Amino acid sequence: MKIPYSKILKSFNKIINYFYFRYLKKIKVGPMLDVRGIVYIKNKGKISIGSLFTCNSGITKNPIGGDTITRLVCRKGGEILIGDNVGISNSTIVSSCRVVISDNVLIGGGCRIWDTNFHSLIPLEREFCNEKHIKSKCVLIKKNSFIGGGSIILPGVIIGKNSVIGAGSVVRGVIPDNQIWAGNPAVKIRDVN
Secondary structure, three states: OOOOHHHHHHHHHHHHHHHHHHHHOOOEEOOOOEEEEOOEEEEOOEEEEOOOOEEEEOOOOOOOOOOOOOEEEEOOOOEEEEOOOOEEEOOEEEEOOOEEEOOOOEEOOOOEEEOEOOOOOOHHHHHOOOOOOOOEOOEEEOOOOEEOOOOEEOOOOEEOOOOEEOOOOEEOOEEOOOEEEEEOOEEEEEEOO
16 A cells, blocks of 8 residues: 555654654644644743644645744743644744633734734834833733734734634724624624624
């Protein structure tokens, strides 16, 4: 019996990614890690990923396109905590304090989730590259939420359970449970049925 080349390659890719995540990048990972492509990881804090994690990372790995790869960037003192049964496609997550993605969350292609402003709001600090007052606020995405492709989730955002964020939205503030929000800035469209 001849084993197809694609199955061998897929199995090899799973093994390589598991070791890459767990041993090279020091990420706590649960069982059933399914990463299609190579994820850019910069871990100077704590990254934890639950079981049944699915990730598309690469220009050919997501049919809707979006960013070319998935990036997990955890700065010193930051945390990225990803629950069970989470799916992410070609998106970027950056943490300086804490980003929590709960169980059963789907994150569409090309999304950006940031818990930091990256730069000070004080002009003189930016001008003289002495940025001490960079604001960060934790992000929480609760269970069963769906973030549509191309959305931006800003620092301090809380997305409620079962809520949906429409594609291309810019989200700030608190999104209650069981609601659909979309737009720039995102506004309530209706309740989830």
